[in-house]
Amino acid sequence: MHHLIKRRFGGFETEKLTWLNVNDALSIDGKTVLFAALTGSLENHPDGFNFK
Numbered sequence: 001m002h003h004l005i006k007r008r009f010g011g012f013e014t015e016k017l018t019w020l021n022v023n024d025a026l027s028i029d030g031k032t033v034l035f036a037a038l039t040g041s042l043e044n045h046p047d048g049f050n051f052k
Contacts, residue, residue, distance in 0.1 A: 004034045
């Protein structure tokens, strides 16, 4: 299982992403989907994340 922790510092000016249990086998597409789920983009634009 992969995890992403997102922390904001100083409002919206600075963000820090911490990826947990992410190895080289997780592609950039996998990371994109995890980040999109965190930010709400996955729910708002589901057709934009169809990797079939």
